[in-house]
Amino acid sequence: MTDQTRHSLKELQGLDEEIEAARRRVSEIDERIADVEEPALALESEVGTTRNRLQELKVEERRTELAAKEKAARIERLDERLKGVRNVREEAAVSAELEMVRRSLESDEQEAYSLIDQVRKIGLQLEEQESALAQAQAEVDPRREELEREKAAQQEALADLRRSRDEFAATVPxxxxxxxxxxxxxxxxxxxxxxxxxxxxxxxxxxxxxxxxxxxxxxxxxxxxxxxxxxxxxxxxxxxxxxxxxxxxxxxxxxxxxxxxxxxxxxxxxxxxxxxxx
Ligand SMILES: [Zn+2]
Structure with missing residues (x-):
């Protein structure tokens, strides 16, 4: 039995070394996949940030437009009241309020224009980033797929090695x-x-x-x-x-x-x- 022993442990060690090497190859492929994906991931994060910014601006724009609409309605009501004032004091008060609301409406309208302009610019920026991302992904995809295939093959080889190792170990005292x-x-x-x-x-x-x-x-x-x-x-x-x-x-x-x-x-x-x- 000694004859078998002296070889069997060495053979077992050889299998364990092969398993270790195969495991290293799998994790090296993982690192390469991460490297390949890195530029596209950076662009993806940029696109996400820009998309959120655009969304915020659109909400802000709608809010400002709504406020402007409310002020325009209030101006209409004040105009009506102005027609029915009973004395100079009341007229002065309504006129002052009207003036204030008009100035506020002007400011809202200016803000709305500025927001519309920003939405347009950020929208263009988003389009550019999305197209850069699509291009990067088109470049990455085939390389990643190739690496994934390589990884699957290595994992299969690793599983085979582990099976052989277990079968062999079962024969060792x-x-x-x-x-x-x-x-x-x-x-x-x-x-x-x-x-x-x-x-x-x-x-x-x-x-x-x-x-x-x-x-x-x-x-x-x-x-x-x-x-x-x-x-x-x-x-x-x-x-x-x-x-x-x-x-x-x-x-x-x-x-x-x-x-x-x-x-x-x-x-x-x-x-x-x-x-x-x-
Ligand atoms: Zn020694």
Whole structure:
């Protein structure tokens, strides 16, 4: 079972790394969508502000026109009263009121003209902004749609990865999953590393005690690096291939320096055995 263990946790970690990368790709697309939408959103906000301003002006204009109409009616009534006054004092009073209402009406009419002019100008401004917005949206839409499609594809890939991961995790012994998850929950993304050819942890490169190196090379599972805590796994045949000549040389140098020729030779023998088995 150890043979499967040493590969299964690494494979699980590989899947988790792929999931993390896929999640990053989705959020990168979200950022790009936000960038693409940004200019149109700014115009949309401008259009909203102008539209509100226009609405306010129209209400104000109607209010002023209504006030002017009421004053015109009041002037008519005062004109009638003026015809029926009984004495000079009453005539003076009605005339004074009439004069006051006329001045107020004039001022209302002026305000109404000014408002009509503002409504016209703001209306034109709104038209310009709306056309700029329509143009921006026409430019944004195809790019956003393209990004949305890309995002949907990435999300699907992410869901597939999560499914594969869950299916795979179900085949890994509970004890191993618990240790693996525990290390990752501790904030360390990498939970499994391969023993290097020179007997170091493949994550922090601290050299492991010879006894542990041997146990790992003999396929013992769930041995952790004393320095960084990752599970150190036996190198798989692919790892040996990847490391190539450089690491073998480095191992020879390291072995020479530590003059631990016996251990190095033993280690090399196992590497060869492992390779020929595969
Ligand atoms: Zn380590």
């Amino acid at each position: 509970e004890r191993e999953i618990r240790m693996y998850e525990g290390i990752r929950r501790g904030g360390q993304r990498q939970a499994v590393a391969t023993l290097t050819a020179d007997g170091a942890c493949g994550y922090c490169f601290s050299v492991l005690p010879l006894q542990l190196q041997n146990e790992i090379r003999h396929g013992a599972d769930l041995i952790r690096c004393e320095a960084c805590g990752v599970i150190v796994a036996q190198p798989s045949p692919e790892d040996e291939d990847e490391s190539g000549g450089d690491d073998a040389d480095a191992a020879a140098v390291a072995a020479g320096e530590t003059s631990d020729d016996v251990a190095a030779a033993e280690a090399n023998d196992e590497v060869v055995e492992g390779a020929s088995e595969a």
